[in-house]
Amino acid sequence: MRLAPHWRVRAQRLQLRGEVCQCCGERLFPPRDVCPACHQPADKPFAFCGEGTVYSFSTVYEAPKGYERFGPYTIALVRLKEGPLVTAQLTDIDPADVRIGLPVEMVTRVLREEGEDGMVIYGYKFRPVLEREAAREEARA
Amino acid sequence: MIMRPSREVGIVGYGAYVPRYRLPAEEVGRIWGGGQAGYPVREKSVPGLDEDTTTMAIEAARNALRRAGIAADELRAVWVGTESKTYAVKPTGTIVAEALGATPHTQAADWEFACKAGTEALQAAIGLVGSEMVRYALIAGVDAAQGRPGDALEFTAGAGGAAYILGPREESLAYCEGSLSYVTDTPDFFRRAHERYPSHGGRFTGEPAYFRHIERAATQLMQELGRKPADYATCVLHQPNSKFPARAGKALGFTAEQLAAGMLVSDIGNCYAGSSLIGLSAALDRARPGDRILLVSFGSGAGSDAFSFVVTEAIEERRNRAPLTWDYVRRRHPIDYGTYVRYRQKLRMH
Incomplete structure (x- = not known):
């Protein structure tokens, strides 16, 4: 059973927590x-807001071991609002509806399970930004 | 019988979550028959392949934090009420707390009392904040309910829930005037250890269970507070189907209009531990300062918790800091029974 590797990255997976360079201000994900911009130490934690847009994507029909039950699913490169490009699965969207430039937001979902008696691994995925009545009202006003 | 903490306590933030998928009751009827006398709900919410109680609690809790406007590390309790825990042994609360950024200096635990596990945690959190042990505590009532294929529960067993952050009254968007519990040993519905689906007593779940506990808890609380149904803008009851809360509400003296704001069951099904709490979030979404809201849960086994809340001016400014309950309810994607079987993993492959 692999436990420690998942435990070590829990903050980045569950909180989308990366780092910020205190020298040049570059935001880094993963930490x-x-x-990589100025080669100085960058170890100050930074929680990303979770908003971004789809930079590119591909739909997986032959899923690797452990991900079979989710297929077909779409993997995207998401450009986070703060700059970094993150690879993540898209969720709550049909593959046919994905497009480059689609605004997305981070959600925490099941990434996979290590068998019926193993660990359930949670982490970040991205979904289309939820349509909100308040935003529609603001737009109308 | 009424319970009140020494320091007055209120809701400083709240948030809801409902998954995207919907299974129309007609689809269940198409496969298993039934529905000649009408369906208990129009449709129910179904979690996606990557959703469970933990993920739903996390999203509801993040919405509650946005409304509260406090830092996650100010929370001293993260309690999740559910009857569909991800792990049999390992708290959901630790995962939710970690995802929020509330760790490590917080309590984290899961609460169990069938469909009132969430309000059980709510009542305890009021006590925790009210005793001044902590300033803020978060509770969630969330479920991905199980219904045996072909059973009457399959029409209604939905998914979703809501989270609440309790804090001092002066910071609240709705403060609690008092609460009360009514509990008896009534075996109307249960799930034995290692069983996949619950068993229920059919009609026995009605009169001696749901109606008796809901009505007595609500009546006693109103009596002790000196309130009458007309004093409340909204009454939110546990919603196992559309008929039960309508009948109980009427018996208590509430009008259909007073029940409407918190009634979601026809659109999302029965969210079990999340049912009455997501009804409350929908009611708060539409509430005005000064409104009184009566909340009465029901959990099989059996018991009811009743709460009387008074909405404050803060609701107006905090309401739109997070998605409204109906933003999630409207985000519906209908699925057929086959897709439902796949999403709920009802086919055992080995």
């Missing part, structure tokens, strides 16, 4: 402790 990597050294800024």
Whole structure:
């Protein structure tokens, strides 16, 4: 049973927590402790807001082991509002409705299960931004 | 019988969640028959393949935090009431707390009392905040309900719920005037350990269970507060189907208009531990300052918790900080019975 690898990354998976470079201000996801822009230490935690847009995508029909029950599903490169590009599964959307530029928001969902007696692994996915009555009213006003 | 904390407590934030998928009752009827005398609901919500009680509690709790406008690490309790725990042994509350950013200095636990597990946690959180042990506590009532294929429950067993952050009255968008519980040993519905689906007593779930507990808890609370049905803008009752709360509400003296704002069962089914709490979130979405709301849950086994809330001015500013309950209810994607069987993993492949 693999437990520790999932436990170590719980903050990035559950909170979309990365890092910010205190030298140049670059936001990093996943956290990597050294800024790829200025090569200075970047170990200050930074929680991303979870908003972004689809940069590119592909639909998976032959899912790898552990993900079979979710297929077909769409994997996307999501450009986060703060800058980084994140690879994640899209959810609550039919593959035919995905398009480049689609506004999406982060949700926490089941990524996979390690068998019936193993761990349930949760993490970030992205879904189309929820339509809100308040936003429609503001637009009308 | 009434319970009141020494420090007055209220709801400082709330949030709802309902999955996207809907199974029309007609689809269940098409496969299994029934419906000659009408269906108990129009349709029910169904969690997607990657959703469970934990994921739904997380989204409802994030919405509650947005409305409360507090930092997650100010929460000293994250309690989840449910009868569909992801793990038999491992708290849902720790996963929700971690996702919110409330760890490590918080309590985290799961509560169980069938469909009133959420209000059980709500009442305890009022006590925790009211005793000044903590300033803020979060509770959620959420379920991905189980219904045996072909059973009457399959028409109604839905998914969803709501989360609430309790805090001092002066920061609240609705404060609690008092609460009361009515509990007896009534075996109307239960699920034994290791069983996949619950068993229920058919008509026995009505008169001696749902109606007796709901009506006595509500009547006693109103009597002790010196209130009458006309004092309330909205009455929210546990909603196992559309008939039960309508009948109980009428027997208590409430009009259909007073019940309407919190009545969601025809559109999303019975969310079990989330049922009355998501009804309350829908009622708060439409409430005005000064409104009084009566909330009465019911949990099989059996018991009811009744609460009287008074809405404050803060509701107007906080309401639109997070999606409204009906934003989720309207986001509906109908599915057929085959898709439902796949999503709920009702086919055992091995």
